[in-house]
Amino acid sequence: MNPEQYCFQKTQSSKSSFALGFLFLTKQKKTALTALYAFCREVDDIADECKEYEIGKSKLDWWRLEIDRLFEKNPQHPVSKALLPHLTTYDLSKEYFIEIIDGMEMDLNFNRYENFKQLQLYCYRAASVVGLLSARIFGFTNKDTLKYAHDLGIALQLTNIIRDLGEDARRGRIYVPLDLLNEFKLTEDDILSCKKNRKLALLVKHLGDQANSFYQSAMSRLPKEDKRRQIPGLIMGNIYYALLAEVVSNQPDNILNIKTLLPPVRKIIIAISTFVGKSWVKNP
Numbered sequence: 001m002n003p004e005q006y007c008f009q010k011t012q013s014s015k016s017s018f019a020l021g022f023l024f025l026t027k028q029k030k031t032a033l034t035a036l037y038a039f040c041r042e043v044d045d046i047a048d049e050c051k052e053y054e055i056g057k058s059k060l061d062w063w064r065l066e067i068d069r070l071f072e073k074n075p076q077h078p079v080s081k082a083l084l085p086h087l088t089t090y091d092l093s094k095e096y097f098i099e100i101i102d103g104m105e106m107d108l109n110f111n112r113y114e115n116f117k118q119l120q121l122y123c124y125r126a127a128s129v130v131g132l133l134s135a136r137i138f139g140f141t142n143k144d145t146l147k148y149a150h151d152l153g154i155a156l157q158l159t160n161i162i163r164d165l166g167e168d169a170r171r172g173r174i175y176v177p178l179d180l181l182n183e184f185k186l187t188e189d190d191i192l193s194c195k196k197n198r199k200l201a202l203l204v205k206h207l208g209d210q211a212n213s214f215y216q217s218a219m220s221r222l223p224k225e226d227k228r229r230q231i232p233g234l235i236m237g238n239i240y241y242a243l244l245a246e247v248v249s250n251q252p253d254n255i256l257n258i259k260t261l262l263p264p265v266r267k268i269i270i271a272i273s274t275f276v277g278k279s280w281v282k283n284p
Contacts, residue, residue: 003082004031007038010079020239020271021232025138032090032137033232035082040130042079043100047107056108060101067097090136099129112188113177116210119161120154122175127160128153131233138230142223145230151221152237155214159244162207165191166256176203191256204255208248215241215281227277235274239267241281 001009011034022030043063050056070080071087071094086092103125113119131153135145161168161175168175169191181187184203191200215237222230239262247260254260262270 001078003078004034006078007034007082010038010041020267021235023271024231024235024275028089029137029139031082032086033134035079035086036092036130036133036137038079039083039097040100042077043104047104050108053108057105060105060108063101064098067094067101070094070097086137090133092133092136096129096133099125103129107173111173113175115177115179119175119177123154123157123161124150127157131156134233135230138232140223140226140229142226144221144223145226148218148222148230149233151214151218152233155211155218156236156240158207158211158214159240159247162204162211162255163243163247163260165204167259169256176207180206200256205248208244211244212241215244219281231275235271238270238274238281242266242270 022033025033043060046056046059046063050059066075066077066080069075070083073084075081075084083092103122106122106125110118110122113122128150131149132146135149140146165176174181174188174191176191180203181191184199184206186197186199186203190197218237222234227234243260243262246262247255250258250260
């Protein structure tokens with residue numbers, strides 16, 4: 001199995017909404033993006049699967065050294081070998097790969113966030129940086145496109161956090177900032193118990209409004225001249241925006257106990273409408 005085949009196999013196990021965007025990419029860009037996504041899966045799996053902090057940190061430290069080797073053009077891992085030919089072509093920055101690893105270490109190190117500033121740093125490292133790298137692979141002519149990619153990444157990660165509130169809680173993680181829990185007079189037990197709660201519904205709406213503001217900011221920052229190149233990211237953004245609306249409209253006990261998913265047909269409809277120029281993100 002060569003490095004490209006390894007990356008393809010690694011990414012096939014995850015049914016990402018991003019797959020629809022691949023339809024609009026050249027073969028070279030598909031290969032580069034698959035390698036990037038495979039890297040994200042490798043380090044994310046460490047954060048998800050390692051129960052002991054020291055073991056997880058040791059594995060992430062190995063990846064830090066591997067990124068050093070990658071940028072010295074001497075990678076060892078199949079994913080790194082697959083990434084190597086794309087570093088110069090798409091001007092992929094070493095610092096971004098390290099930021100992603102730092103984000104996964106936050107998952108090992110933090111089960112709680114004191115405030116939204118801390119949470120936003122996590123969202124930046126876990127999603128915005130991936131968006132910034134992806135935007136370079138898609139291509140752009142106006143640097144404002146990177147501001148769009150940053151804000152879209154925050155919006156996508158907040159959507160994931162809201163959707164997975166109950167699932168994460170059962171794994172011991174609560175991403176909702178503690179000061180926000182206090183503001184809505186909720187305790188960690190209110191989330192961990194996964195029971196219906198009116199105050200929780202208000203909290204979810206508030207988080208949804210925060211995510212929505214980042215979607216709106218992202219779309220307002222994307223320059224017209226780069227919209228066609230950024231179609232894959234726009235497709236994912238529109239799919240997740242529709243997903244956010246579904247999650248926020250759910251009953252609190254459903255949010256905590258049932259993972260909301262969009263039907264494949266609806267995703268395809270959103271992808272096609274995005275390709276022809278429709279934005280699903282509504283202005284305030």
